[in-house]
Amino acid sequence: MADTDNQPRRALGLFRIAGIRISLDISWFIIFALVLFALSAGYFPRSYPGYDTQTYWLAGFIATLLFFTSVLIHELSHSLMAIRCGIEIPEITLFIFGGVSKLSQEPKDPKTELKISLVGPLSSFALAGVFGLIAKILVGAPTLLVAVFQYLSWINVALGVFNLIPGFPLDGGRVFRAIWWWRTGSLTRATKVATDIGKTFAVALMILGALQIFTGLLISGLWLVFIGMFLRGMSARGYEELIIRKSLEGVPLGEVMIRDVVSVPPSLPLNQLVHDYFLHYTYRGFPVVSDHAVLGLVSLSAVRGLSPEEQAKTVVADVMMPLREGLVIAADASLAEALARMVQEDADRLLVMQEGRLAGLVTKTSLLRFVQIKQILET
Numbered sequence: 001m002a003d004t005d006n007q008p009r010r011a012l013g014l015f016r017i018a019g020i021r022i023s024l025d026i027s028w029f030i031i032f033a034l035v036l037f038a039l040s041a042g043y044f045p046r047s048y049p050g051y052d053t054q055t056y057w058l059a060g061f062i063a064t065l066l067f068f069t070s071v072l073i074h075e076l077s078h079s080l081m082a083i084r085c086g087i088e089i090p091e092i093t094l095f096i097f098g099g100v101s102k103l104s105q106e107p108k109d110p111k112t113e114l115k116i117s118l119v120g121p122l123s124s125f126a127l128a129g130v131f132g133l134i135a136k137i138l139v140g141a142p143t144l145l146v147a148v149f150q151y152l153s154w155i156n157v158a159l160g161v162f163n164l165i166p167g168f169p170l171d172g173g174r175v176f177r178a179i180w181w182w183r184t185g186s187l188t189r190a191t192k193v194a195t196d197i198g199k200t201f202a203v204a205l206m207i208l209g210a211l212q213i214f215t216g217l218l219i220s221g222l223w224l225v226f227i228g229m230f231l232r233g234m235s236a237r238g239y240e241e242l243i244i245r246k247s248l249e250g251v252p253l254g255e256v257m258i259r260d261v262v263s264v265p266p267s268l269p270l271n272q273l274v275h276d277y278f279l280h281y282t283y284r285g286f287p288v289v290s291d292h293a294v295l296g297l298v299s300l301s302a303v304r305g306l307s308p309e310e311q312a313k314t315v316v317a318d319v320m321m322p323l324r325e326g327l328v329i330a331a332d333a334s335l336a337e338a339l340a341r342m343v344q345e346d347a348d349r350l351l352v353m354q355e356g357r358l359a360g361l362v363t364k365t366s367l368l369r370f371v372q373i374k375q376i377l378e379t
């Protein structure tokens, strides 16, 4: 369910490949423009003089597009391998300098982790080989055309090498974590060590960037600082997610399920929904139930922005989110499964059903509260 109480999503959905949603982060447009500009107005004219401006921009555009296609192929290789290993991948988001595959769960064993993480850099190196071969075949063609493929070959080598740096969550960090995990048997500890290396590496990048800025290399310095900041954020998040998943594993849904579910009838006018439900119970969403049958969910966002007159004229059935399979979870599922489902469905609450009847409700807030309390008890 698209929960609108959260911040608006900054990603733009593109298309689906093998059931995986491919989306672009807003930051991607900035980086596309930067790469395009750097190639068309900088690198190509400087290294291969003698063409007109239009030709440079055309070459730049083709190179940029194929570069980002290469990033997508790198990410897809991770996802397809993960799917082969039985892990669902709901979404890939292309970010500033690469992509992030959203895994709905952690790999089950070190071997799976190793396979999923290694296939990315390997596919980058394979792409580098293919582009290099095309450049060889094209010898004799206009030099700028050959240069486009030489650049693509080089940039894919760089992409592969960068991702092999052993800091989590980069692929190299995942490889490192898999080996550590295999040797010690503890995923949590392995993640902690790999994350620390990742953070150290990120800080080193930032320091290097700052030094470059002081010595006058402003643009490349800013780049390094930027990549370092991004990496640092990613490693911290990756570790937190793991801790949350770990504390939810094997805990039955019943532990945090809300049993006294307050439901609303579909014929209820929205002004009554606001006063008698949202303001009264202070919940952000309610199941819509008629004759013991669940019809859907109505959330706070559905009434936001409606005038009192409009609210009086509209009933719950008009604005509710109709029930779909993804929003329902079985009562015997675990909390970890509930969290994976929430990530996959982009939902902040799920309906718990037992023998066709509504047994309860589980919310993201209650999951997080559970994790917090467990962490306090364990430290």
Ligand SMILES: [Zn+2]
Residues within 6 Å of the ligand: 074, 075, 078, 120, 121, 163, 171
């Ligand atoms: Zn990768």
